[in-house]
Amino acid sequence: MIGFIGGSGIYEALPLNDVRTVGVETPYGDPSAPVTVGEFGDTGTEVAFLPRHGPKHQRSPTNLPYRANIYALKELGVERILASNAVGSLREDLPPQTLVVPNQIFDRTKHRTSTFFDEGLVVHMPFADPYCPHMVDHLHESAEQATHAETEKGGTYVCIEGPQYSSRAESEFYRDQGWDVVGMTAIPEAKLAREAEMCYATVAGVTDYDVWKADSEVTLEEVLDNAAENEEAIKETVEHAIETLPEERDCDCGSALAGTVNTPTEAIPDEARERVEPLVGDYL
Template sequence: MLAIIGGTGLYDLPGLQVTERLSGDTPFGAPSGDIVRGRLHAHELLFIARHGAGHRLLPHEVNYRANVFALKRAGATRLLGFSAVGSLALEVAPGALAMPEQYVDWTRGSRERTFFGGGVAAHVSTARPVSAGLVAAVQAAAQRAGTAVARGLTYACVEGPRLGTQAESHLLRQLGCHLVGMTNVPEVFLAREAQLAYATVGLVTDYDCWLEDPAQHVSVGAIFERYGQTLATARRVLDELLRAPLPEPEAESRQALASALLTPDAALDEAQRAWLSVLRA
């Protein structure tokens, strides 16, 4: 089943025939809000708004573990996120849709970034953290919708909530990053730990602040002005995606824990076995 994580401005899915709302905590705390289950075209879907109703959670306040765990517990096998991003590459212009396939974690370590620890040891490979099949499916849907999606990009995740300095913007460019945002880490890595095929659609709102022209520098006003226009395009692409069969998740996603767990089952307590069984499913 496909789960959608809606970012800024994407707080619901128009046309979704809601069949159930799932609430309640997880072993990792409370998610951002209810999980909505429903049908759109031929697909059963799950949906959660990353920042909660009314956009009340800043990026560092989102309980990414609870969101991913709740979606996996509800039956997700694939996870497609949507988020606003800044561009660090001239060819990825504001207004475009862009799908990263690599990540650089530039957060400060204050976010809970793994399900493991506390007596459960695992080291999951994230060499290729994104589902190439899901990216290709979104790219094909975009072409059918008459637009394009830039792919093969590297996303730098910064802590926020402040917008970055020009020196930071230049540094991330030197690291080979094409996009910058505040929300995809640890989401992408938790999805791999939960054995979910993950991809994200970035809605490019600005050139961050690496260009010399101050008029091109990121601001909240500019983000929301352009984001609304780009969001309409992203919704069309999502609608087109859901009119076709979805690719099967890759084995490297769905079997990520097969050789990653170090702690034997006999050393786990009942609560650990319970939440680990959800990730392993």
């Protein structure tokens, strides 16, 4: 099963057959919405769709149930996640309506729990390459082949807290660091997907120039207008990616937890072990 997490502007599932809605209970509360599950076209591939902000965009980036979302997809049997994000551009040559498939993240968030393993056991997860490299390649190839949009492979997504946009000083600072796009939802989603041993990559649709550009200042109206323009290209990208995704995973994401558990098994409380059993049980 493949998971698709839709960001701003993506609130409905891809064309699916035999659709069912699944409510998943998790130790971390309810996910953003019940998960829509169905078969994609005639490929035989099952897809689980989850709108990140809820079906009507009711949830703020900081307070999203990230852990519940990833845990729910894991419980359903998802091994690979394709995601989408709306982002601001930090480069003149990445105008609105460009699709970017980043390969790095810089975390500027302050108030989010970014791990499943925060009580009862300690896991130190490598995160040098936050997106699955093979999924990055595949998603970018899909964007180039399936759409007429300008595309960019690689680059750094700086994740800010939100829901406010950047100050001018912050926007200029991000540019001075050489970062490429700015958004509010890559973290902790990417970290949690890695802890759940899922492949994870995102296609980010540029909606604005943040606030660094002299003749442009980001507004909600601009973001929504360009997110709507990006919607079709993002869906075409994800559909092509699902259709052509190799059956086998050719990466290390599926064994990411190997060697990362720092707490002796006998010292892990039963409650903590039960909570994370679907994630790390094979290693205890």
